[in-house]
Amino acid sequence: MSEYTIYHNPRCSKSRATLALLEEHGLSPEIRLYLQDPPDVAELKALLKKLGISAAGLVRRGEPEYRESGLSPDSSEGEILEAMAAHPKLIERPIVVRGRQAVLGRPPENVLALIGR
Numbered sequence: 001m002s003e004y005t006i007y008h009n010p011r012c013s014k015s016r017a018t019l020a021l022l023e024e025h026g027l028s029p030e031i032r033l034y035l036q037d038p039p040d041v042a043e044l045k046a047l048l049k050k051l052g053i054s055a056a057g058l059v060r061r062g063e064p065e066y067r068e069s070g071l072s073p074d075s076s077e078g079e080i081l082e083a084m085a086a087h088p089k090l091i092e093r094p095i096v097v098r099g100r101q102a103v104l105g106r107p108p109e110n111v112l113a114l115i116g117r
Contacts, residue, residue, distance in 0.1 A: 001030060002027070002028055002029050002030040003027075003098055003099070004022065004027055004029035004030065004096060004097065004098050004114075004115075005029055005030045005031075005032055005096070005097045005098075006018065006019055006022065006029045006030070006031055006032065006094050006095070006096050006097075006105075007032045007034040007039075007047075007091070007093055007094055007095040007096075007097075008031050008032060008033060008034070008093070008094050009033070009034070009035055009093050009094070010033070012093055012094070014093065014094060014105055014106055014107070014108060015093050015094040015105065017105075017108040018094045018096060018105030018108040018111055019031070019094070020108075021105075021108050021109070021111055021112075022096070022111060022115070025115055027115065029096065034088050034091060034093070035088050035089065038085060038088035038091075039084075039085065039088070039091075040085050041081045041082060041085045044058075044081050044084055044085060044091075045081065047095060047097070047102060050097060050100060050101055050102035051095070051102045051103070051104060053104075054077060055077045055080035055081050055084065056073075056075075056077075056080060057092075058084070058091060058092050058104075059071070059080050059083070059084060059090050059091070059092065060089070060090050060091070060092050063087075063089055063090055065083070065087040065089055065090050066083075066090060069083040069086070069087060069090070071083055092104060092106065093105070096111045096114055098114050098115070101114055102114070
């Protein structure tokens, strides 16, 4: 098992670039295709803690599922978490996890802090 996990969407250019950056540094992260294997609310809460952000900071507001789920800037943390668990397309990507820390690969260079380079 790898020391790193990437919540990856191969169709996303930022996600592909982040994975490539990890591989360029000799790392072979565990790849979590989160659209096919979505995290549940508990896992999302753990990710948010590692990222040090709120659910509002991880949700993709431009997706149709955002409005269809009834979300708004006034939505509660719980409402956003439930919507992201039900519609993983709402989760901003990629997320790279190492132990108790995680970073959002936007821009991909953010992962350099996590890997110590």
